[in-house]
Amino acid sequence: MKLIYYPGCTLKNQARNFDVSTISSMAKLDVEVEELARWNCCGTVHALGSDNIMNRVAPVTNLIRVKEAQASEFMTTCAMCYNTLKRANIDVKKRPDALATINEFLYQEETKYQGDVDVLHLLEFLRDRIGFDKLAEKVKKPLAGLRVACYYGCLLARPKEVAFDDVENPTIMEDLITALGATPVQFPLKTECCGAYHTVDKPEIIAERTDKIMGSAHEEQADLVVVSCPLCAFNLDFRQDDARRLNPDFYHLPVLYFTQLMALAFGCDDTALRFDLHHIDPRPTLAGRGLA
Amino acid sequence: MNTTLHISSPRFGGTFVAKIEQVSGQKLLACYQCGKCSAGCPMAAHMDVLPNRIIRMAQLGMEKQLLATRAIWICVSCMTCNSRCPKDIRIAEVIEALRQTVLGTVNRDDQLKIQALSPEAIGALPPIALISALRKQTS
Numbered sequence: 001m002k003l004i005y006y007p008g009c010t011l012k013n014q015a016r017n018f019d020v021s022t023i024s025s026m027a028k029l030d031v032e033v034e035e036l037a038r039w040n041c042c043g044t045v046h047a048l049g050s051d052n053i054m055n056r057v058a059p060v061t062n063l064i065r066v067k068e069a070q071a072s073e074f075m076t077t078c079a080m081c082y083n084t085l086k087r088a089n090i091d092v093k094k095r096p097d098a099l100a101t102i103n104e105f106l107y108q109e110e111t112k113y114q115g116d117v118d119v120l121h122l123l124e125f126l127r128d129r130i131g132f133d134k135l136a137e138k139v140k141k142p143l144a145g146l147r148v149a150c151y152y153g154c155l156l157a158r159p160k161e162v163a164f165d166d167v168e169n170p171t172i173m174e175d176l177i178t179a180l181g182a183t184p185v186q187f188p189l190k191t192e193c194c195g196a197y198h199t200v201d202k203p204e205i206i207a208e209r210t211d212k213i214m215g216s217a218h219e220e221q222a223d224l225v226v227v228s229c230p231l232c233a234f235n236l237d238f239r240q241d242d243a244r245r246l247n248p249d250f251y252h253l254p255v256l257y258f259t260q261l262m263a264l265a266f267g268c269d270d271t272a273l274r275f276d277l278h279h280i281d282p283r284p285t286l287a288g289r290g291l292a
Numbered sequence: 293m294n295t296t297l298h299i300s301s302p303r304f305g306g307t308f309v310a311k312i313e314q315v316s317g318q319k320l321l322a323c324y325q326c327g328k329c330s331a332g333c334p335m336a337a338h339m340d341v342l343p344n345r346i347i348r349m350a351q352l353g354m355e356k357q358l359l360a361t362r363a364i365w366i367c368v369s370c371m372t373c374n375s376r377c378p379k380d381i382r383i384a385e386v387i388e389a390l391r392q393t394v395l396g397t398v399n400r401d402d403q404l405k406i407q408a409l410s411p412e413a414i415g416a417l418p419p420i421a422l423i424s425a426l427r428k429q430t431s
Contacts, residue, residue: 014418044423048342048388050317050371055427079408080420167375193334193370197425200417201404205366231420238416 003125004066005033007074008042008081008230015078016272021259022077024272026264028138029130037075038065042081043088045197048195053098059088060102061116064109073118077259079229086119103136121156121289122259123172123228126163135180135198140267146289148261149187149217149225150174152234157191167191170198173226173258181267185220189213194235206235207242214243214253223285224254226261233257238279246287254282264291308355315389322379323347329373329383341361343373343383347431350386355393364390365429391428400431 003026025032043206047055050113062085066074076082092099093115103112126135150173157163157170165172168191195202195209196252214236217225227233237255244250255278260290263272275283275292286292296326313320323344330342341349341363349358358364364387373383394401404425414422 008420009423010418010420041423043428044420045369047427048382048385049315049392052392069416080424092390154368154370154372158375160375181355192374193368193372195335196368196370197421197428198366198368199421200425201409202338205335208337209334231424234418234421 001030001129001253002034003033004071004072005037006039006042006062006074006076006085008039008076008078009044010230011078011265013268014277015233015257015261017277018230018233018257020272020274021257021268024268025259025262025266027108028266028268029126029135031130033075033111034063034069036062037069037291042076042078043084044080046084047088053101055086056092056098056102057105059085059112060092060099061106061109062154063089063115064106064111065117066117067113072091072116073104073120074124075120075122077122077228079121079153079227079259080231082119082121083162084154089115089117089119104231119229121164123144123156123176126176128165128171132175135262136174136179137263139180141265141291143177143261143265143289143291144181146182146286146291147185147186147221147223148177148182149189149220149222150177150258151187151213151225151227151232151236152191153227153229154191154193155195155229173228177226177261179262182261185217185222187217187220187222189216194232196231196235199231199235199239203239203242206239206248207246210236210239211243211250214240215247215250218251218253222253223289224256224282226256226258228258240280252280254278254280254285256282304341306353308309309353311351311393312350312386312389316382316385317393318381318386320347320351320381322381323351324379327377327379328376332370332376333367334370335366335368338366343367343387346390347381347383347386350390358390359394363387364394369428396428397431402430404429 043058195206198205367387
C-alpha cells in the first residue's frame with residue numbers, strides 16, 4: 001500500500017523524532033509512505049474570520065500538490081497540520097466563491113483545486129484502513145506494564161467537523177496503545193488546551209497549563225504522556241522546568257509521540273526513535289519497564 | 293417586586309455589532325448568558341474579561357472597552373467554548389473578529405513584538421509556535 005505523506009515544518013526541525021518514527025513504523029505495517037512533493041506551510045492555525053480568504057491559500061496549494069501526485073487523499077501526523085488542512089478543505093468545499101477566488105489567485109498553477117482531496121490523520125488511517133487488530137499482529141516487543149496517558153489537546157478533538165472520534169472523550173489513541181500492549185490510564189485533562197503559541201511570549205501561562213495537565217497524568221500513575229502535536233509536545237516537555245518553578249511538587253514525566261511507541265513496539269532501532277531529541281529523556285522510564 | 297431593565301444604546305445594533313457578526317458569522321443575540329463558555333475555558337484564569345461577558349459586551353456594542361481587553365489576546369482558539377455552547381454560537385470566531393478589528397485598524401497594533409525576544413529564545417522555539425503566534429497576533 002502506498003500513501004502520500006505531508007510532514008509539515010516542525011517534523012523537519014525539532015520534531016524529527018515524530019517524522020522518522022512515523023516513516024519507520026509505517027514500513028513495518030507494509031505501507032509505503034511517499035512524502036508529498038513541493039509541500040509548503042499548512043497555514044498553521046485556521047483563520048476563523050469569514051473574510052480571511054488569503055490564509056486559505058497555503059492549505060489549498062498543498063491540496064493541489066496532492067492532485068499533482070495523482071492522489072485523492074493524503075495523510076499527516078501533526079495535529080496542527082491536520083486541523084488546518086482539514087478545516088480549510090471543509091471551508092472551501094462549502095464556499096465555491098471563496099474557492100474560485102483562491103484558484104484565480106493561484107493562476108500560475110496548472111491544476112485547479114475542486115474540493116476533490118481528502119485529508120487523513122494517521123490515527124484514523126490506522127484505525128480504519130489497517131485496523132488495530134491487524135496492527136497488534138505486527139508487535140514484536142509488547143509494551144507490557146507501561147502506563148500511558150493519551151493527550152489529544154485541541155486540534156484532534158475540535159471542532160467536531162474535523163474530529164474523528166468523540167469530542168469530549170476521544171479514545172482512539174487508547175485503542176492504539178492497547179493494541180501495542182501498553183495500559184492506557186484515565187486522563188480527565190486529555191482534551192484541555194496546553195496554551196499553544198503563548199509559549200513564545202507568555203511562558204507563565206504554559207507553566208500553569210503544563211503543571212495542571214502533566215500533574216493530572218501523574219495523579220493517574222502514568223509513566224509517560226503521548227501526543228500527536230509538536231506544539232503540545234514542546235510545551236508539555238520543554239516547559240516542565242517552568243512548571244517545576246511554579247509548583248515545587250511538579251513531577252517530571254516524559255512526553256512521546258504515539259508513533260514512537262509504535263516504532264518501539266514494532267522493534268525499530270534507535271534511529272527511528274530519536275529519544276535524544278527530548279527534554280525529559282524517556283529512556284530511564286522505558287528501561288524501568290524493561291523496554292529500552 | 294418586578295424590576296424591568298431597559299437597555300437602550302445607540303450602539304446596540306450599530307455598525308460595530310454588524311461587523312463583528314459578519315466577520316465571525318455568528319448571531320450575537322442568540323446568547324442567553326448561561327456561562328458554559330467561561331466555565332470550561334482553559335484560559336479563563338488569565339483573562340480580565342470572561343468569554344460570556346465578551347459576548348454580552350459585543351451585543352451591546354461596547355467597542356472601545358472590548359478592543360482594550362487582554363482577554364481577546366489570551367484566547368488561543370482551542371474551541372472548547374464552541375463545542376459546548378448550547379446555542380451553537382462560535383465564541384472563538386467572535387473573539388477572532390475582535391482581534392482582526394484591532395489588527396486591521398490604521399495603527400495595526402501588533403501584539404507580539406518579535407524583536408523583544410532574544411535570538412536564543414527564538415532559536416529554541418519550534419516553527420509551529422512562532423508561525424502560529426505571529427499569525428494570531430500580528431497584522
